[in-house]
Amino acid sequence: xxxxxxxxxxxxxxxxxxxxxxxxxxxxxxxxxxxxxxxxxxxxxxxxxxxxxxxxxxxxxxxxxxxxxxxxxxxxxxxxxxxxxxxxxxxxxxxxxxxxxxxxxxxxxxxxxxxxxxxxxxxxxxxxxxxxxxxxxxxxxxxxxxxxxxxxxxxxxxxxxxxxxxxxxxxxxxxxxxxxxxxxxxxxxxxxxxxxxxxxxxxxxxxxxxxxxxxxxxxxxxxxxxxxxxxxxxxxxxxxxxxxxxxxx
Numbered sequence: 001x002x003x004x005x006x007x008x009x010x011x012x013x014x015x016x017x018x019x020x021x022x023x024x025x026x027x028x029x030x031x032x033x034x035x036x037x038x039x040x041x042x043x044x045x046x047x048x049x050x051x052x053x054x055x056x057x058x059x060x061x062x063x064x065x066x067x068x069x070x071x072x073x074x075x076x077x078x079x080x081x082x083x084x085x086x087x088x089x090x091x092x093x094x095x096x097x098x099x100x101x102x103x104x105x106x107x108x109x110x111x112x113x114x115x116x117x118x119x120x121x122x123x124x125x126x127x128x129x130x131x132x133x134x135x136x137x138x139x140x141x142x143x144x145x146x147x148x149x150x151x152x153x154x155x156x157x158x159x160x161x162x163x164x165x166x167x168x169x170x171x172x173x174x175x176x177x178x179x180x181x182x183x184x185x186x187x188x189x190x191x192x193x194x195x196x197x198x199x200x201x202x203x204x205x206x207x208x209x210x211x212x213x214x215x216x217x218x219x220x221x222x223x224x225x226x227x228x229x230x231x232x233x234x235x236x237x238x239x240x241x242x243x244x245x246x247x248x249x
Contacts, residue, residue, distance in 0.1 A: 003136025003155040020131025028124030054103025055096040062095015063087040069222040071214050090223050112190030122175040133164040143210045161210045170203050194237045201227040
């Protein structure tokens with residue numbers, strides 16, 4: 001396989017990454033609508049739309065801000081093109097969380113709004129990360145050099161950890177685990193989304209060690225610091241004995 005993988009239509013080339021990214025948003029949203037129709041939603045359509053707007057704004061800002069902070073050694077290159085060209089899923093999820101919480105506080109919604117998004121997020125991430133894999137080196141989601149049997153040459157002659165495929169595997173396992181658990185136990189309101197967030201933040205914290213990231217002198221990257229901040233936010237969920245205000249997702 002030659003990277004990046006593109007779809008050839010006549011003299012034109014369409015990046016598979018772009019196709020997968022478009023499908024991730026489209027299919028993920030349609031899956032959410034399907035699940036919402038199957039389950040009675042106590043949040044009104046109007047409030048849902050406002051919450052979505054808050055989530056989108058937060059996710060946009062969080063994704064790009066953390067994407068820029070990912071490489072503090074390149075701050076001198078800062079401009080609108082650089083800002084728009086750097087994104088990260090961790091920043092998107094955490095920024096979206098902040099956007100949702102702020103929006104819900106403004107409109108007076110106190111119930112959890114994230115559980116309906118859990119499986120659509122899993123599906124969207126799987127499709128999106130598949131696009132990242134096909135994009136190869138330009139996407140920047142590959143891992144460090146590796147001699148493992150499944151290491152992949154993304155086009156520069158170096159066999160690397162396919163960290164984008166690792167993430168696809170993570171989302172698939174999480175999806176299956178949640179489905180199995182849900183059949184045997186009832187999730188408390190909001191806890192399914194919290195499981196998703198905590199699991200992903202832990203996964204990304206560990207996964208970053210096999211990525212060619214910028215690490216500070218104390219051995220952690222900006223994304224790992226963001227993961228720690230997110231885990232601290234969910235500490236009352238991770239450690240029930242800690243006394244802290246309940247954080248709705």
